[in-house]
Amino acid sequence: MPGRLIVLSNRIPTEGPPSGGLVVALHELLAERGGLWIGAASDFADEPSETFQPVAGEERYEKATFDLTEDEHADYYLGYANSVLWPLCHHRTDLLAMERRYADGYRAVNARVARMLAQIVGPEDRIWVHDYHFLPLALELRRLGVAARVGMFLHIPFPAAADISALTESDEFYQWFAAFDLVGLQTEADVARCLDAYRRHPSGEMLLDGRVKLDGSIFKVRSFPIGIDGKTFADIAKTPPAHDPVHIRADARLILGVDRLDYSKGIPHRFRGFSTYLARRDPCSPRATLLQITPPSRESVMAYQEITRELEALSGRINGQYGEIDWTPIRFVVRSVPRETLVPLYRMASVGLVTPLADGMNLVAKEFVAAQDPDDPGVLVLSRGAGAAEQMTDALIVNPYDAEDVGDAIEKGLTMPLEERRSRHAALMEVVRNTDIFEWGNRFIDALGAVKKPAAQMRET
Numbered sequence: 001m002p003g004r005l006i007v008l009s010n011r012i013p014t015e016g017p018p019s020g021g022l023v024v025a026l027h028e029l030l031a032e033r034g035g036l037w038i039g040a041a042s043d044f045a046d047e048p049s050e051t052f053q054p055v056a057g058e059e060r061y062e063k064a065t066f067d068l069t070e071d072e073h074a075d076y077y078l079g080y081a082n083s084v085l086w087p088l089c090h091h092r093t094d095l096l097a098m099e100r101r102y103a104d105g106y107r108a109v110n111a112r113v114a115r116m117l118a119q120i121v122g123p124e125d126r127i128w129v130h131d132y133h134f135l136p137l138a139l140e141l142r143r144l145g146v147a148a149r150v151g152m153f154l155h156i157p158f159p160a161a162a163d164i165s166a167l168t169e170s171d172e173f174y175q176w177f178a179a180f181d182l183v184g185l186q187t188e189a190d191v192a193r194c195l196d197a198y199r200r201h202p203s204g205e206m207l208l209d210g211r212v213k214l215d216g217s218i219f220k221v222r223s224f225p226i227g228i229d230g231k232t233f234a235d236i237a238k239t240p241p242a243h244d245p246v247h248i249r250a251d252a253r254l255i256l257g258v259d260r261l262d263y264s265k266g267i268p269h270r271f272r273g274f275s276t277y278l279a280r281r282d283p284c285s286p287r288a289t290l291l292q293i294t295p296p297s298r299e300s301v302m303a304y305q306e307i308t309r310e311l312e313a314l315s316g317r318i319n320g321q322y323g324e325i326d327w328t329p330i331r332f333v334v335r336s337v338p339r340e341t342l343v344p345l346y347r348m349a350s351v352g353l354v355t356p357l358a359d360g361m362n363l364v365a366k367e368f369v370a371a372q373d374p375d376d377p378g379v380l381v382l383s384r385g386a387g388a389a390e391q392m393t394d395a396l397i398v399n400p401y402d403a404e405d406v407g408d409a410i411e412k413g414l415t416m417p418l419e420e421r422r423s424r425h426a427a428l429m430e431v432v433r434n435t436d437i438f439e440w441g442n443r444f445i446d447a448l449g450a451v452k453k454p455a456a457q458m459r460e461t
């Protein structure tokens with residue numbers, strides 16, 4: 001009898017209907033297949049518990065949470081996950097916050113979650129682990145003798161070998177991934193970096209069937225580019241908004257940036273690129289306003305506190321230099337907006353500026369394309385540092401560090417003839433359709449089911 005699906009992710013919808021692309025997709029997959037979804041509880045506990053807490057609900061699958069104390073949250077989540085692994089994987093080793101207690105807290109939480117899982121998992125179950133919060137999980141499960149299939153999908157970039165060596169725990173980092181049966185990454189470039197890193201490792205070995213061996217562990221690594229629920233987006237885009245979501249002057253074109261307030265998103269570089277465009281712009285050509293919508297994020301992590309100040313100063317300077325009595329070139333809004341407002345904004349924009357320095361995939365790029373009017377679409381300017389650039393080759397691909405390159409692409413996007421906009425949009429829409437998030441989930445789960453069981457692997461070694 002086939003086992004059940006167990007999904008582990010940091011966030012889990014505990015109240016109300018699920019929202020957000022990934023959460024909705026996991027919800028639907030579990031509703032279809034049945035199973036159990038485990039995530040972190042939203043309230044802190046006084047003492048860590050050794051059992052999952054069931055979450056009551058009407059769904060066709062079960063939900064449970066593991067709790068965290070405030071100290072664990074500080075060390076495991078804010079510390080190791082978001083102040084070590086996040087900068088590491090986004091090529092910002094200069095921002096690594098090395099504190100021994102972070103790594104200890106991270107290992108301890110993962111070991112505790114693994115102990116709880118080991119009590120409930122059956123040999124035929126498939127455990128699908130999401131993201132950098134749980135890298136040690138499979139290794140901990142194997143230590144407890146769990147032989148079920150365990151897969152990891154890493155939503156963020158896989159780091160280069162040179163960056164991994166900046167980590168005190170670099171050797172463990174290799175062992176953590178190797179203990180999974182299947183490692184899913186966003187792009188072929190991520191897969192290449194992963195294989196390269198294991199090739200360079202003294203104990204790493206490439207097997208003839210393409211799998212990777214490290215000491216006694218064998219794992220498969222493959223790309224599974226994530227997507228969006230494109231149909232829902234296109235449907236919302238077709239519905240006219242109840243009110244004009246943004247009062248942009250009729251003679252100003254809209255350039256849109258939508259990103260979490262994160263240093264990996266390259267927002268200061270983007271502002272400088274826009275400034276280059278403004279400096280070169282023909283004064284007779286139509287004005288363009290850059291609307292940057294940015295929900296705050298991880299505010300208690302130090303590296304995040306400086307970005308707001310930097311962006312306020314930069315936008316103030318650019319507006320002072322180029323603004324006119326009736327025109328503000330940059331509108332910088334630090335808040336989250338509902339999807340019903342975001343989608344019409346995507347559709348109104350002449351240019352979508354998606355210029356992260358490094359990004360696992362970047363779903364905003366796909367959402368922007370899905371929301372366009374195919375008869376009169378806006379132009380996507382996309383960083384080559386985004387995973388999405390591997391697939392979305394019909395966007396205007398830019399180097400986000402090069403302000404002149406970004407400035408040129410803005411100019412090109414604003415003046416692109418209708419025919420070219422249509423043909424580029426049609427090609428990009430094909431990519432969005434081919435990477436629908438529901439198919440993505442099914443592909444990963446099926447691939448995990450198809451890998452050889454770990455017990456069989458061990459005999460081969």
Ligand code: ADP
Pocket residue numbers: 021258259260293294295335336337338339342361362363364365367
């Ligand atoms: P990341 O996961 O690093 O934040 P992605 O681009 O992959 O980057 O996903 C971001 C998600 O957050 C998208 O679904 C996008 O619609 C949403 N989002 C980004 N900015 C805002 C905002 N200001 N308000 C509401 N949602 C936002």
